[in-house]
Amino acid sequence: xxxxxxxxxxxxxxxxxxxxxxxxxxxxxxxxxxxxxxxxxxxxxxxxxxxxxxxxxxxxxxxxxxxxxxxxxxxxxxxxxxxxxxxxxxxxxxxxxxxxxxxxxxxxxxxxxxxxxxxxxxxxxxxxxxxxxxxxxxxxxxxxxxxxxxxxxxxxxxxxxxxxxxxxxxxxxxxxxxxxxxxxxxxxxx
Amino acid sequence: xxxxxxxxxxxxxxxxxxxxxxxxxxxxxxxxxxxxxxxxxxxxxxxxxxxxxxxxxxxxxxxxxxxxxxxxxxxxxxxxxxxxxxxxxxxxxxxxxxxxxxxxxxxxxxxxxxxxxxxxxxxxxxxxxxxxxxxxxxxxxxxxxxxxxxxxxxxxxxxxxxxxxxxxxxxxxxxxxxxxxxxxxxxxxxxxxxxxxxxxxxxxxxxxxxxxxxxxxxxxxxxxxxxxxxxxxxxxxxxxxxxxxxxxxxxxxxxxxxxxxxxxxxxxxxxxxxxxxxxxxxxxxxxxxxxxxxxxxxxxxxxxxxxxxxxxxxxxxxxxxxxxxxxxxxxxxxxxxxxxxxxxxxxxxxxxxxxxxxxxxxxxxxxxxxxxxxxxxxxxxxxxxxxxxxxxxxxxxxxxxxxxxxxxxxxxxxxxxxxxxxxxxxxxxxxxxxxxxxxxxxxxxxxxxxxxxxxxxxxxxxxxxxxxxxxxxxxxxxxxxxxxxxxxxxxxxxxxxxxxxxxxxxxxxxxxxxxxxxxxxxxxxxxxxxxxxxxxxxxxxxxxxxxxxxxxxxxxxxxxxxxxxxxxxxxxxxxxxxxxxxxxxxxxxxxxxxxxxx
Numbered sequence: 001x002x003x004x005x006x007x008x009x010x011x012x013x014x015x016x017x018x019x020x021x022x023x024x025x026x027x028x029x030x031x032x033x034x035x036x037x038x039x040x041x042x043x044x045x046x047x048x049x050x051x052x053x054x055x056x057x058x059x060x061x062x063x064x065x066x067x068x069x070x071x072x073x074x075x076x077x078x079x080x081x082x083x084x085x086x087x088x089x090x091x092x093x094x095x096x097x098x099x100x101x102x103x104x105x106x107x108x109x110x111x112x113x114x115x116x117x118x119x120x121x122x123x124x125x126x127x128x129x130x131x132x133x134x135x136x137x138x139x140x141x142x143x144x145x146x147x148x149x150x151x152x153x154x155x156x157x158x159x160x161x162x163x164x165x166x167x168x169x170x171x172x173x174x175x176x177x178x179x180x181x182x183x184x185x186x187x188x189x190x
Numbered sequence: 191x192x193x194x195x196x197x198x199x200x201x202x203x204x205x206x207x208x209x210x211x212x213x214x215x216x217x218x219x220x221x222x223x224x225x226x227x228x229x230x231x232x233x234x235x236x237x238x239x240x241x242x243x244x245x246x247x248x249x250x251x252x253x254x255x256x257x258x259x260x261x262x263x264x265x266x267x268x269x270x271x272x273x274x275x276x277x278x279x280x281x282x283x284x285x286x287x288x289x290x291x292x293x294x295x296x297x298x299x300x301x302x303x304x305x306x307x308x309x310x311x312x313x314x315x316x317x318x319x320x321x322x323x324x325x326x327x328x329x330x331x332x333x334x335x336x337x338x339x340x341x342x343x344x345x346x347x348x349x350x351x352x353x354x355x356x357x358x359x360x361x362x363x364x365x366x367x368x369x370x371x372x373x374x375x376x377x378x379x380x381x382x383x384x385x386x387x388x389x390x391x392x393x394x395x396x397x398x399x400x401x402x403x404x405x406x407x408x409x410x411x412x413x414x415x416x417x418x419x420x421x422x423x424x425x426x427x428x429x430x431x432x433x434x435x436x437x438x439x440x441x442x443x444x445x446x447x448x449x450x451x452x453x454x455x456x457x458x459x460x461x462x463x464x465x466x467x468x469x470x471x472x473x474x475x476x477x478x479x480x481x482x483x484x485x486x487x488x489x490x491x492x493x494x495x496x497x498x499x500x501x502x503x504x505x506x507x508x509x510x511x512x513x514x515x516x517x518x519x520x521x522x523x524x525x526x527x528x529x530x531x532x533x534x535x536x537x538x539x540x541x542x543x544x545x546x547x548x549x550x551x552x553x554x555x556x557x558x559x560x561x562x563x564x565x566x567x568x569x570x571x572x573x574x575x576x577x578x579x580x581x582x583x584x585x586x587x588x589x590x591x592x593x594x595x596x597x598x599x600x601x602x603x604x605x606x607x608x609x610x611x612x613x614x615x616x617x618x619x620x621x622x623x624x625x626x627x628x629x630x631x632x633x634x635x636x637x638x639x640x641x642x643x644x645x646x647x648x649x650x651x652x653x654x655x656x657x658x659x660x661x662x663x664x665x666x667x668x669x670x671x672x673x674x675x676x677x678x679x680x681x682x683x684x685x686x687x688x689x690x691x692x693x694x695x696x697x698x699x700x701x702x703x704x705x706x707x708x709x710x711x712x713x714x715x716x717x718x719x720x721x722x723x724x725x726x727x728x729x730x731x732x733x734x735x736x737x738x739x740x741x742x743x744x745x746x747x748x749x750x751x752x753x754x755x756x757x758x759x760x761x762x763x764x765x766x767x768x769x770x771x772x773x774x775x776x777x778x779x780x781x782x783x784x785x786x787x788x
Contacts, residue, residue, distance in 0.1 A: 031383055034331075039323060046324050077512060084509035090328040090348060093383040 019075035023052065024099040025110055025182045026083065027190055028068040031091035032058050039089050040068060049074060049082050053114075053157075055179040065093065069182050071112075094190070101184050112182040116160045121148045122171035130170045137163050202373075206335045206366040207232035210299060213342035215242055216375050219270050221261065221637050222246070223254040227274025228314060229301030232366035246637055246666055249658040251278050253630035255285020256656070259294045260631030263617045264592055265638045266420055268295040268349050275301045276314030279360075280321060284624060287325040289356040291621025292443060293418055295349040296356035297342075298322075304364040305333060318360045327355030328384075332362065335370030343375045352386030353507040354418055386506060390523030390531060398478070398502040398519045399535040403543050405476035407499075407551045408436045411459065411488075414443030414620070415481015415505060417613045419525035423447070424613045426529035427480065433536055435548070437555055439467035441482050442605055443620045450609030456555070457564070460488045461756050462602040465563035465765055466555055468754075471496050472762035473554070479503045481525045484514040485621070494761030504528045563754040563767055564606050573723050575600065575675045575746040579607040579647070582673060585730045589643040592635045594618065596628040596652030599681035599752045604647040626655030629672060633659055636668040643671070643734060650676040651700055653741075660713040663739040671733055671740045677748045678703060685751045710741035721745035 030036045037056055044051050053071040058064075072082060079097065086095045098110035118139070120130050123146075130149060134141065139153035153163055157180060164175055184190075204212070210233050214222065223246045226234045237245050248254040251273045258269030269289075273282050279300045289296040303312040319331045328348050330341045338361065345357045379385075402408060410431065416423045424447045431438050431454050438448050439459040448455060457464030459471055468490075471477065477499045482488070489495040495515060503510070503517040504525060511520040521528055566576045593608055594617040595601040601618055610616050617635060619627035632646040646653075653674055663670050683698040707717030716736050720729040720743070733740050753768040 035319065035323070038320070042323055077516075081509065081513055084511070084513075088507070088509050090384045 023073045026070045027096045029093040032064040032066040036091045053179040110182045110184045112180045115154050116177045118151045119174040120171045207236045209338045211236045213339045217346040222270040223257040224272030229275035229363050248662050251281035253659040256627050256630035257634035260617050260634030261638045264635040271298045273300050276316045279318040286356045288622040288624045293354045295354035298358045300360050302360045302362040305362045322358045329358035331360045335365050335368040339373045388524040390521040390528035394521045395531045407475040409470050409474040410438040410478050412444045412480040413441040413482025415525050416447040423526035445616045446610035446613045449611040465561045466558035468762040469558050474499045477501045483510045490756045491761045572747045583608045592644045594628040594631040595647045597623045597625045598649045600649045600675040602752045625652040629656050630659045632670045645671045648674045651680040664714045669737050673742045675746050706741045706743035715739040718742045
């Protein structure tokens with residue numbers, strides 16, 4: 001046994017990852033029953049997948065169905081595996097990779113929208129500037145006192161990122177974002 | 191209660207505990223393996239009052255799980271275990287994960303603290319559904335007694351359909367006491383989200399058959415999926431091999447699907463598989479993977495795995511496809527169904543490939559076979575572990591034999607030297623590699639096959655992990671034979687320390703070894719001891735003849751290592767063969783301190 005000549009340091013061979021990671025948006029239709037979100041999230045943590053954004057809510061009350069929208073990041077093989085693993089979860093009805101679907105339909109990407117509530121505190125000129133910029137971004141004032149505004153903004157994540165960055169010097173003290181709701185363009189359903 | 195107003199006119203009204211027993215009976219359960227405790231007492235009370243289902247009392251819940259696994263794998267039926275809340279459930283985790291990785295159908299019923307106490311850190315409470323979520327195919331916490339029967343029926347369906355696996359039904363104690371309605375097993379299935387695909391895509395199968403017909407260097411690589419698919423799958427596999435005359439190898443889990451005496455058999459593949467099987471996998475041009483999952487113990491270094499082949503992959507689990515290895519033709523479906531189509535389409539080929547097409551391939555295989563990669567140097571003074579297994583195999587040939595193993599060197603030698611002719615005869619922990627699996631699994635096998643010869647091939651370290659089940663074997667008159675290849679080491683751990691860690695044998699020597707003969711006698715079993723090759727046959731025959739549980743302490747060469755071996759991180763064509771792993775090298779690998787120990 002040429003034991004000393006075996007330079008293997010591990011019981012496992014870990015291949016270097018060469019493929020490039022991409023961000024994909026998945027729509028997951030699940031039975032609305034206790035623990036189903038835990039199963040989905042547990043899959044991601046247990047198998048080491050990333051979650052960039054996650055939203056969930058009941059979409060078809062009579063059919064007891066909820067729709068989970070997950071933005072995840074991985075190489076094409078990993079993304080294929082994520083989809084297959086999600087489909088293995090018993091209460092999962094369907095999984096659609098909206099990003100792949102958009103490509104198949106000849107589109108750049110699915111429609112992705114987010115809502116954010118942004119609280120800005122300030123007085124004087126800063127208040128006027130806040131309102132002017134809110135108007136430019138089509139953000140609505142949903143609450144206000146003489147000291148603060150709460151602004152509601154809808155749009156792509158990048159637009160919200162930008163709005164939040166602009167509001168920072170104007171007295172932004174709190175942000176709440178919903179995460180992405182997404183759908184493919186065109187007349188076909190999921 | 192003679193008051194007539196108390197009598198229930200509806201025969202489907204009953205307590206939760208009664209529902210559990212009725213649902214088990216309606217799902218064809220005859221045996222359950224379990225251990226009682228506070229949170230399952232109502233169910234145990236029902237068990238006491240009926241005759242149809244036999245309860246096998248184990249001595250630790252892990253034993254119940256492995257016994258249920260052995261029962262399931264030797265019969266093709268669902269194994270059932272029953273445990274209490276808290277520690278009962280947490281002790282069940284290891285067999286649940288074991289069953290998940292080896293695709294064994296298992297239903298685990300666990301007791302839970304009463305619904306009103308859940309979340310209060312009550313006595314013997316744990317979040318069973320939370321803890322077992324990643325180690326089951328699915329699980330349920332029953333919160334309404336009226337849903338209990340439906341959930342148990344669904345549990346059995348999910349456990350045994352698609353890729354089989356373990357499920358847990360957690361039943362709070364108040365639900366066991368509550369009265370509700372029993373719903374019979376549904377004729378049609380309501381759950382639309384779980385509908386496994388069993389029929390393979392016929393176009394993909396046609397493409398696979400055409401690819402196979404064009405192959406010059408084909409190989410069939412089969413796995414546990416063939417066994418799980420049932421006896422028909424093994425029959426069709428044999429038919430396919432006869433039709434195509436392709437060489438065939440199998441994973442650890444798939445042994446017996448194709449008979450080891452078959453002329454196309456190359457032996458097991460993988461880390462400790464045969465030279466011919468691994469080299470053929472490396473050099474083939476068409477690989478047909480049937481119910482196997484490209485595990486890392488099989489593939490070796492992934493980027494050097496069978497570099498020049500086109501690959502067909504038949505698997506019932508879509509997530510197995512392209513998980514580790516990219517395949518050219520994936521076929522999602524049940525092995526038996528797909529093989530049936532494959533055999534039919536092969537027969538329908540307008541022209542079959544000529545024999546000459548694979549002639550050179552078979553010549554190469556003959557050359558690789560001639561390396562005799564399982565060979566070892568026998569001895570007249572000490573029993574070589576391989577020799578012990580060869581004798582065991584020879585002397586058990588005429589018997590109705592089932593083999594289980596623990597995990598380690600003995601397991602690999604058993605896979606190499608015990609030739610399996612039929613499916614469901616070989617129970618071993620492959621994916622999880624659970625030491626302590628074999629003995630309780632053998633108990634489960636013996637329960638299912640009371641007249642069979644059931645042998646747990648064990649190591650001296652593994653057997654001590656679930657030795658307490660000897661009480662169970664004695665109590666239930668299960669004449670299980672434990673054949674310990676005793677080398678006084680955790681042999682595989684030591685082998686890896688020799689290979690990887692400069693021969694520093696950290697904690698792999700079994701100090702304070704019990705006297706296994708006395709241990710057997712203490713339990714009321716039979717103890718046998720042998721350290722002389724000349725006495726071995728007689729002792730093995732004695733073991734077979736005894737109709738009681740036996741511990742056979744077979745003292746083998748302490749420092750024998752398991753070869754051939756693909757060192758991890760190496761490719762199939764970089765195998766370490768036994769003739770290269772000389773005794774001298776092994777001796778040099780052990781330092782002076784180590785020698786004092788042996």
